[in-house]
Amino acid sequence: MRVKVTMRCNECKQRNYNTMKNKKNSPDKLEMNKHCPFCKKHTLHTETK
Template identity: 45%
Template structure:
């Protein structure tokens, strides 16, 4: 059994190109040991109508 801190954490990704803050958001999980830095993924933004970089934000 795993003891101590949970390895996988829930993160929120937000579009970096949208002028409106808090519009296009995705929820995913990441492994803290393998990826200690900020997560950035290319996801579809329905308000920009294209694939853009979505970066991790604080909760």
């Protein structure tokens, strides 16, 4: 049930992180505050395919 997802910065649109999620427990897109090395600050990252 766990799938690999890629996290993308909402400000610069760079794909920075890979993570796993359980589709059964969280069917919606993931959103996390993570550090973006391109923006050099903490920004909202959302799930992409």
